[in-house]
Amino acid sequence: MLQLKDTGFSYGGRDILKDVNLDIAPGSFYFLTGPSGTGKTTLLRLCYQALMPTRGIVRILDRDVRGLEREDIAQIRRRIGVVHQDCKFVDHLTMADNIRMPLQVSGRSGELDNNSFDDLIAWVGLSAHMNAYPPELSSGERQRAALARAVVMSPDLILADEPTGNLDWIMAQKILTLLIELNKMGKTVILATHDLQLIRAAKSQITTRVLRIVDKNVQLAGADL
Numbered sequence: 001m002l003q004l005k006d007t008g009f010s011y012g013g014r015d016i017l018k019d020v021n022l023d024i025a026p027g028s029f030y031f032l033t034g035p036s037g038t039g040k041t042t043l044l045r046l047c048y049q050a051l052m053p054t055r056g057i058v059r060i061l062d063r064d065v066r067g068l069e070r071e072d073i074a075q076i077r078r079r080i081g082v083v084h085q086d087c088k089f090v091d092h093l094t095m096a097d098n099i100r101m102p103l104q105v106s107g108r109s110g111e112l113d114n115n116s117f118d119d120l121i122a123w124v125g126l127s128a129h130m131n132a133y134p135p136e137l138s139s140g141e142r143q144r145a146a147l148a149r150a151v152v153m154s155p156d157l158i159l160a161d162e163p164t165g166n167l168d169w170i171m172a173q174k175i176l177t178l179l180i181e182l183n184k185m186g187k188t189v190i191l192a193t194h195d196l197q198l199i200r201a202a203k204s205q206i207t208t209r210v211l212r213i214v215d216k217n218v219q220l221a222g223a224d225l
């Protein structure tokens with residue numbers, strides 16, 4: 001699904017990640033953890049080609065990201081759903097239009113009928129909010145809307161960057177449950193978080209692995225979490 005080989009990334013000469021080796025199998029569920037500023041978001045950005053590695057190799061869905069044409073990148077990105085850390089929406093569009101937007105911009109709006117869309121919205125518990133505008137939603141509702149938008153294209157890989165960051169425990173568990181359900185449907189999930197309680201909650205339900213960024217490198221954490 002996703003391989004990094006001796007991958008490094010630096011912002012303007014400052015190394016953030018060095019010699020990262022990773023092999024994420026299809027259908028797996030990974031947590032990505034590490035203190036603030038260690039490079040979780042940077043690593044996820046490498047995984048959806050918002051950033052190109054400054055060293056080494058990134059292979060996504062069996063394609064080496066080096067030398068990909070713009071159209072190839074667009075095609076690969078359609079198979080990746082991203083829940084961004086800041087989960088921004090277009091404030092003058094309704095939530096329904098915001099969530100449908102990835103389909104619209106890729107010319108696939110005909111692919112999701114109204115019933116399937118309604119099912120998706122009911123699944124995230126936002127049926128009553130589809131005509132509302134983004135500023136009218138609570139943070140938990142916005143996070144669930146961001147998740148719905150990330151999966152509206154039915155991606156194979158879901159990258160969620162601290163999707164429970166500012167939420168209370170009940171809401172955090174709700175988001176986790178949704179991600180676990182997606183994983184059970186065969187989707188590969190990488191969830192960046194520094195919430196150990198969330199990781200423990202997931203471990204009691206499914207097989208997960210925990211990646212930790214230490215000294216600019218990504219390590220597989222032991223069973224001690």
Ligand SMILES: Nc1ncnc2c1ncn2[C@@H]1O[C@H](COP(=O)(O)OP(=O)(O)OP(=O)(O)O)[C@@H](O)[C@H]1O
Nearest residue numbers: 011012016034035036037038039040041042043085
């Ligand atoms: N556009 C940028 N230009 C220069 N440096 C950057 C840029 N974006 C991030 N950085 C730096 O790269 C480092 C890693 O940032 P990153 O956002 O990946 O960390 P993070 O682990 O996601 O942190 P957090 O838990 O706070 O979200 C930080 O020191 C940050 O200041």
Ligand SMILES: [Mg+2]
Nearest residue numbers: 040041085161
């Ligand atoms: Mg981050």
